[in-house]
Amino acid sequence: MRVLVVENFADTGLGEVGVALAEKGAEIDLRKTHAGDPLPVDASGHDAMVVLGGAQNALDDAACPYFPALLDLIRAFEAKDRGVLGICLGSQLIARAFGGRNQIGGATEFGWHEVRRAEVAEPDPVFEGLPDRFPIFQWHDDTFSLPPGAVRLAGNDVAANQAFRIGRAVYGFQFHFEASRPLVRSWSTTFAHLIAGRNPDWPDRLEGEMEKHGAQADAVGLAIARAWTGVI
Incomplete structure (x- = not known):
């Protein structure tokens, strides 16, 4: 199995996804597009693709001129x-690639926050077996509308579309x-x-939040990563 990994921002890491792929x-095949x-040029040399997050927004073609080619590649896969x-940014780019509307700002979350699984997610091969509610790490300001034909899998009060699927294996x-x-x-x-610019208290909060939510979030994250590798 050969997997293309698109790194949009330096030092993001694969975390639980890397564990499952290993x-x-x-x-x-790591491509540091930010560098x-x-x-x-096409999808012929890879079995799957992972598009990681970053501080950019999904419409920032001026700062990231490779975005249009990446959208084409997502559609090709x-x-x-x-x-x-x-x-994160990768999900926003997938939404854009298939006709979703990107919303810049207005959906800020940082730290571990609860996500609720959608009812329709029960038969989904990646989401089946997950708890109805679980804490998971968040770090974003933006959100998006679902592309036509996408299946909504999870959400919360800040961002209704926290997870979705297109076709059989685009998530x-x-x-x-992935953030263990x-x-x-x-x-x-x-x-x-x-982090300090907007969450100056994070060093004081980190250990407490990690102790409260980290173990369950890690277990859910690894379960999702393993399930996704199973549908490649």
Whole structure:
């Protein structure tokens, strides 16, 4: 299994997704598009694609001129019935690729917050077996409307569309299910300057929130990652 990973922002990491892909023996083809790495011209060389998050918004083609090509590539993977996983910015780009409307701002969450599974998610191969409600790490300001034909899988009061599926194996997740406790701790150091601007109390909150929510969030995140690799 060969998986393309599109890194939109430095040092984001695969977290639980990396664990699940390693269990499958996947070969990772990492493209650091934020640093100028080119994207593949088509989907023929990969079995699946992961599009990671970032501080950009999904309409920022001026700062990220590769976005239009990435949207084409997402659609190409779906047309070949190959798995696509978008997380945070990645989910917003998937929504854009298939006709959803991106909303910039107005949906801010940071830290562990509760997400509710949609009723229709029960037969979904990635969501079946998950709790009806669970805490999961969030770090976003933006949201989106569902593309035509997409199946809504989860939401909460801040962002109604927290997870969705297009076709058989294209999944978008607004929440950071990949963000295990070690990854959150790493982000809290690596991106301390970004976090401090809007969440200056985060160093004081981190350990308490991690102790309260981290174990369940990690278990749910790894279950989602393993289930998605199972549908590739």
